[in-house]
Structures are given as structure tokens and as C-alpha cells.
Amino acid sequence: MDHLDEFLENPWVNGILGLLAVLVLIILVVLALIYIERKFLARIQMRLGPMRTGPYGLLQSLADAIKLLAKEDLRPARADRWVFELAPYAVFVPGFLAFVAIPFTRNWAVSFLELGLFYVVAVTGLSFVGLLMAGWASDNKYALLGGMRAAAQLISYEIPLVLALVAVSMVAGTLNLREMVEAQGRVPLVVWQPLAFFIFMAAALSELERQPFDIPTAESEVVGGPYIEYSGIRWSMFFLTSYANLFLYSLLGAAVFLGGWDWFLGRDAGPWLQALWMAGKTTFLILVFMWARGTFPRLRIDQLMSLCWKVLLPLAFLQIFLSGLVLVHGWPDWALLLTSGAGLLAAAYIVWAAVRPRPLAVREAVASGSVA
Amino acid sequence: MAVEHDLETMEIPVNMGPQHPSTHGVFRMVLKVDGERVVELVPHIGYLHRGAEKLCENMDYRQGIGIHDRTEYLAPFHAELALVIAVEKLMGLEVPERAEQIRIIMAELNRITSHMMFVGAFSADAGVFGTAFTYAFREREYIQDIFEEVTGDRTMYGYFRPGGLAWDVPDDFVERVRAVLEHTRQGIDDIDNLLTKNEVFMARTRGIGAMSAEEAIDWGLSGPMLRACGVRHDLRKAQPYCIYDRFDFDVPVGQYGDVYDRYLVRLEEMRQSVRIVEQALEGLRDGPIMPKKMRRRLRTPPGEIYQGVEAPRGEYGVYIVSDGTDKPYRMKIRSACFANLMGLRDMVVGHFVADAVVILGSIDMVLGEVDR
């Protein structure tokens, strides 16, 4: 027994076992998420969703996975072979690496990094490379358009995402994710920093390429974008990644903004209860993302860029500035809420003002002599 | 903007269709794009050309009804109506009152189903993940249930005959239609709430694909496309056929001629159709559905006639040259989308690729009618 304990204490063994556990967790969660998303969207649309594979269609994801694994792996004749084949891994690895630093409960994570938040942001920022590779290597104009869109979008939205997290970490006073959760106390940060939460959610939706920001993969325009030429297992890697990222950002949001495994009645919960709380908050965020997917149309690429650079970025700076002001002067917490809430209202106003009825680029002309 | 272009850029041709999810059938357009911006567009049609005119010239009028169903396959009642009215006018037939009322009920219900199809497909083009699509199809199915109960078929009705109707409606017709209209109102409101004021949707559709009234008339647009440009022209009001002059309804007119106005006009037209159907149900009395003396074989006297009807997509017209036999000497089908599509290039050039898809969706074309 001593030998086994010693073996498990070895940091390499420990790390690899942790990574394996995380990998299994990701795959299980993704299978569940696909099922949940299909059912959830179906209910929004007053349908039933998958019903025929197993009871209530529960085995649908599994069946899909088996089908995808068994499918022929196609590669266009004129594709850039190595880039094309490596792209799915280039997309998957960053998302997977980020899970290393995510704490699931107070005592459970692969590694509690001192700069956890920084690490997560840095690693996920790499994922656009894979999409660009896929888009370029496919030898397809739609894929190229989609890859370019993906690169532009992911790089741009990285910035408001980071800045929103910076604003939060300023208040928490740390970059360690565990300490950030601990620092939130009974009232989660979303209450004090609604503007930062809004920016985080918008940027996360964009990083996830989900409606209303699913521009790189837009089905009705570029027909799947970078994924257009992929099939079988490589395509399922992309799919796996997109749902793993959904899980990742929801976990991050739950930890940073919603108070992680803490809840407002006490902090001495056992590990299972902690895991339950974390799962509950994560699920809530996931459902919000899915809800948005079922409701929104898609923005256009230039509007997406305007939203990022002209709205979210200045507001993120505003949030940082206001938080800094409050922190430097040592004003009470409600000042944080007040300033951030005002910023949120400003965001709402900007969005409203951007599309309110106005004759922009349209010629107001009634036919002379029409029977009006 | 005075930007120096040191880099040599290239305009790339992008082929959209005939197999593209948002070309609604087998339409093909070759775009030349500069980055994301469309600089040239060449539409190609004819993939669904079945020679409907030639077939009609080799069939008698009753057989031709089936062909007309299959040209305008989203609003077959209107296509049938154009044909039977043309034949009736050639022969000088009096249509009984009850037949006229039922024709109007059917035609207006058909307008609702057709516009529902538009809303669904258009929202999918704009990027809604199927939600508005399923809302619209839900309502469409309810109305198609009625069509099936009356005519026996859900899409290819073959129900109108020169002189009247093929057979009478079932006994519980009025109650059934009233019950379905309740659903329809709910469905229109659902779509209205989901899309009309949604900022993302407005951002995507306002000011896009705008056309002035003069241009629209020059290109020969008709129907909602023309009315969205501010021309108050509706055949039901201008040159009433059937007994439309007895009904009280409004003709919605747009202001800017952009995609959003086309959507609004169609949404309002659905509400007006509900109004017309209600009035027609009020006025429905028992009576014959065919004139008393009908020959078994219809021979139209020699002559010619052009008869248009206000179909959901614009004016569906039939030009018949008769030589006194039981088949038309020449049958020309004036298709609404055929003319509406002509203006596509002018609407799209200068916009983004994503807008091209939305503009194409706003034309609401039916390729069966364009190619015939």
C-alpha cells in the first residue's frame, strides 16, 4: 500500500492521472451536453427532440459518436495534407489544456496554479490557430472565408474577455482561481460587477462561436466554414472541442462570477455538495448559452467587430477604471454595483441606439404617381 | 477613405448554389467577392425548368391545373385561381357565390402558409437556429390540415375548377377554420415577439438591399417586394378579381424598401389575410358550387386573355391564347419571382456576403415558379 501511495504521490503520475480523469470527464460531459442541447432547443421550438434511440433518446449522443467514428475520413485531393490533418488537434489541445487549471471543488483540480486565470486565458487564446489552419488547408472558398472570420473574431473578442476578467480579479485581488472563489464570500461577484459579467458572457458567446456570434461557421452563409470539408473523426474532434469549450467557459464563469462551490448560506459544505453547487451553476450558464442559441439571429462580421471594438472594449476599460476608483478610495461595495450597473445600462442604451429606426443607407422615396 | 493598397488583393469568385442551404431550391449565383464584400453577382436559373408552359399547351384546362399547382408550389391555390379565372373570363362563366367565398378563404389561408414559409426560411437565413422556422411551420401545418380535410392534399390541391370548385367543403369547415385562425394569430404573435424588435435581427435587416420605388417599378417587381418600396399596388384592390372588392382589408406599405420592410409587410399581410378569412367565413352561405350548365369538356372560344392574381409573392399571371379547342394554343405563365429576382444584382452588389443571403431570402423565391 505504501508503494501505491508513494506512486500516486509522484507529481508526474498524479498529473497524468488527473489529465486522464479530466479527459474522461470532458467526453462524458460533451456527450451529455449534446443531448441536453438537442432536447433544450427542441423544447424551445415545441418539438420533442431525439426520442428514438433508447428511452427518451438518451443514447442518441452515443449513437452519433459511434456513427462518426465509423465514418470514412475524407480529405480533399488538393488539400494541404498535414495542415488539414493536424488542424482538429490544434483546436482541441488549447481547450483541453485550460481544464488543467480549472478548480472543480475547493480541493479538486488537476493543478491549482497561482496564475490560474492568466493561464486559462493565455491557453484558450491559441484555439483560433487551429480554425485558421482548417480554413486555409481545406482548399475551399467557404472554408477560407470561415477561417478568416474565425481568426478575426476570436482574436478580437479575446481582449474584452480578458479585460472583463481583469476587472473581476482586481476586486478579488488575486489571479488564483481557488482564491477568487474564496474571495467572493457570500455574495458572488456577479452582483458587484454586472457589467463585467455581461461583457464576459458576450465575449464567451463569441469565443464559443454560438448564436448570435456563430459567424465563422454560419450554416446559411459559409455552410460550416472551416469545418466544411471535414468528416468522421476529425469533424467530431471539432464538435467535441466546441462543446468542451462551452463547458470550459461555463465553469470559468461559474467560478469567477457566480461564486463557484460556495453558496450564500455557508461555506463548510462537503466535497460532494461543493461539486453539486459547481455543477448547478455551470449548468445554469450552459443553459443560458443554449437559450441564446435558440433565440438570436446572427450578426454580420462588421457589426460583430463594431460591437467588440466600439462597445465592449470601451465598456471593459470603463469597468476597470471604475473598479479601480472604488478600490483605491476604499468606497463600500455598493459603489461597485452602482458604477457597474450604470455601465450596463449604458451598454443597453448603445445597443438600442445602434438599431433604432433611422433612415440609414436607405433612400426614402415614394413612387411619384403611385396610387398612395 | 484614402487607404494605400500596397498589398495586391484579388477578387475571388464564390459559387453559391445550386446546392447551398440558403439558396432555397436550385438557384445558383456566382458572387465575386473582395474580402467579404460582393462586387459582382451573376444569377443563374433554370435548374428546375420543366416546360410547364409547353405541357399546359398539350393538356386541357382541367389537366393544366395540376401543372399550375406544381409551378407555384408554395401557393398553389393562387396559381389555380389565375388559371380558372382566365378560363372563366374567356368562356364568360358565372361563378356561384359560395364558390367565390370558398376560393377566397382558401387563397388567403394559402397566403398565410406561404408567408409563414417565408418567415421561417428568412429567419433561418438571418441565422436563427430554427426557432422561428418551427414556429412558422407549426402554424403552416395547422392550416394544411384544413387544406387536407377540404381538398385531400396538403400541398398540391387541384381543387379549383373553371366555373367553381371540384367539390364542396366538409360540414364542419367554418368551425375548423375559426379554430385554426386562433392558432394562427398566436403564431404570428410569437414570430412578431421573437423577431420584429430583436436588435440583432434589426441590425441584420435594416438598410439592407434597399430599392427605391422607381427602381422597383423599372425592374417590374410586384407583390410585397414592390409594396415594401412604398408603392401601394395590390391587384386585390386595384383590379379586384373574385369578389375581393367586397372585403375590408388594408394594404401594408413599407417605407424604405429594405429587407426589414419586406418582412414587416409580409407579417402585416398575414394579419390582413386573417381578417379577410374571417369576413369570408361570415358571408359563407349554402348554395351551389358550380354553374348549372357545364359541358363535360371545356372548349374556350377563340380569343386571348391575360389574368393576374395577387399571389403571396407578387403577381402570378396567366396569358392564354385560345384557338377554340379544349387546350390553350399558348399558355404563358407570368411568374412573380421571375421578375423579382431580376433586381437581385442591384440589391446585393456593395453589401456583404452575409447580406446577399438575407436579401435572397427576402425575395422569398419559389424556384418552381421562376423556372416553370
Next chain:
Amino acid sequence: MLGILKGLATTLSTMVRKPVTVQYPTVRREIPQRDRGFPVLLWDHETGEPFCTGCHACERACPVECITVTMKDNPLYAQGKSERRKIVDEFWLDYGRCMRCNICVEVCNFKAIAMNNTWMGHELSRFDRADLVLDLGELLAQSKEKKMQAWVPK
């Protein structure tokens, strides 16, 4: 932002409504009486022969020429069991070509042909196109076994 919130509220409200899906192969919606599947021939249960006399009316009227009929002298008439002097000999109907326009039903003087208003008139997928050309026995089978209630206009 109000429009976005309104949209979110709409999707939430439809989420709690009853789904409209009919789980087709296990649950079948009731087909209305007038439903037009593909045409079938009707069987006269009183005399034990088809209503069809093979008069070619439907064959002539069919816009797509998917019907072929031949006629023969009725043996039952010779025995005095039937009123029909002539009776259908062979009848072919190409379901692959038929466009379900109902004209054959309208022109029939003997109410011998009707549109199939059961699910069997819809679930007709076959592997070979030639299997969709039905002969007299196949066309009559459904009516002979009383598996349908035909609806003929007027």
C-alpha cells in the same frame, strides 16, 4: 435590449407549451376522409367483381398517362349474375408517374376508382421503379379486403 429580452421571453414561453411533434412511425395521425393518396380500384362486394368496366375514361383523362386499361366480356353477365356487360380485364397504374390530381375519380362513370385515403396510400417506398406499377389485383386488394372507406366526390 428590450427586443432581445422579449425574444428570450418568447422562447421561454414556448418552452413550457405542449410539443406538437407526432412520433410518426409509432403514432399515426388520423387521416381525413378526403385524403388523396394514390388511386385504387373499388370492389363490388354484392356481385363479387370490380366496379370498373374498363371503359378507358380514366385512361383518356389522365394528364400524365399513367393508366392502361383493357376490357373484356363479363363472364358473370353471361351467367346472369351481374348487370355489367363488359368488365375490366387488365388494369395498370404507374404510381411512380401518377400526380394524384383526382381527375380519374371525377371522370369515372361507375365510381370504380377512388383515391386511397389510408396510410397505405402514402407509405409506398419501393426499391425498384417497376414495383410501383400496380396491376389489377394489387389495385383491388385494399377494397376487396375492406381495408378502406372510399370517398368519392358527389
Next chain:
Amino acid sequence: MSSEERLEKFRPGRDGHEARKALRVPPPRGSVFDLFKEALPDVPMEAYQAVKDVVIEVSRGDVIRVLRTAKEDPRLDFRWLRCLSGVDYMDKGLEVVYHLHSYTRNHDVTVKVRCPQGDPRVPSATAVWRGADWYEREAAEMFGLVFEGHPNLVPLLLPEDMTDHHPLRKDNPLAEIEEWQGDRLAGRAEEGAGGEEEG
């Protein structure tokens, strides 16, 4: 008469009923034609009343002038080219039919121009209405008409290399329907059985 012949004779649309010509009724007083005569006193036009519209026949040389006047004259104000069709009258030539509508006056007119089959050239109306573009392309490919001055007269609905025959002309009858029933089925069944054995 054999049953085949009987069948053929009574098939709708194939009977031997005599084709007749319509009687030409002059348009009533106060119709659109009077306005045309006022606007274009020097153009020879022949008019008659059809079932609904007044039909005006003009010659090839005058048609563009007539159409342009119809569009631009405020008394006529036919700003909408509703429909443009070709008709093949065989030895009497080809006809191009313009259906016009006015939004303000709410009246219609049909303008016709005829050309012999050997020389099917008609000036293009695209200079008057841009919307005539596709209509003329369609009429050109279907009837072999040549619209002079059209910017891009290539086939629209038909394949681009299909310029040797014109489907809507009367000398292009429909192909025989490929029947799968009756005797042909019996013949095919034998062939099919043989094929299956091989496969």
C-alpha cells in the same frame, strides 16, 4: 376505329376539333386606344378588343417608340411591364406580346408586334424597362427570337449550348411519354429478370 385510335381521338387536348380564329371587335370609344392615337398620331396601329384588354398591333419599326411613349406619356403612364411573352403562329410568324399596366390610371393594354419566322428580329425593350431583360432572354431561347440591342442575349432557362432548337415553337412537339405500364411493363419485366440474374 380501333381502340388505340379511339383513345387517341378522345384524349383531352388531342381532339380534332377545328381551330378557329377570334373575331376582331374594334375597341370601344374612350378606350386606351384613343389615348394612343392622340399621343402617336403618325404611327400606324391596328387595335381590337380582346376579352379583357385592348390589343394594339404595331410594326417592328415602331414598337420601341410606342412602348416608350406608353411609358412616358402622362396620359398613358404605363410604367409597369407586366409580362412579355412570345407566341408562335407558325407560318404567320412569331409574335411578341407586351402586357402593360399603369399604377396611376389603373388601366391595361396589350401591345403586339409580329415578325416572320425567317427573320425573327425585334428591337429590345430593355432600353425602356430594365425589367424586360430576362423576359426577352426567355422568349429568345424559347422561340428563337432575336432582340436587337439586348445587352446579354444568352439562354436563361435552357442550357447555354442549346441554341439549335426552340422548345416552345409549334414544330417542337412534346416527346412521347415513357410508359411503364401495360405491355411495356410485361416486356420490361422479362428484361429486368434477365438483368437481375446477371447482377
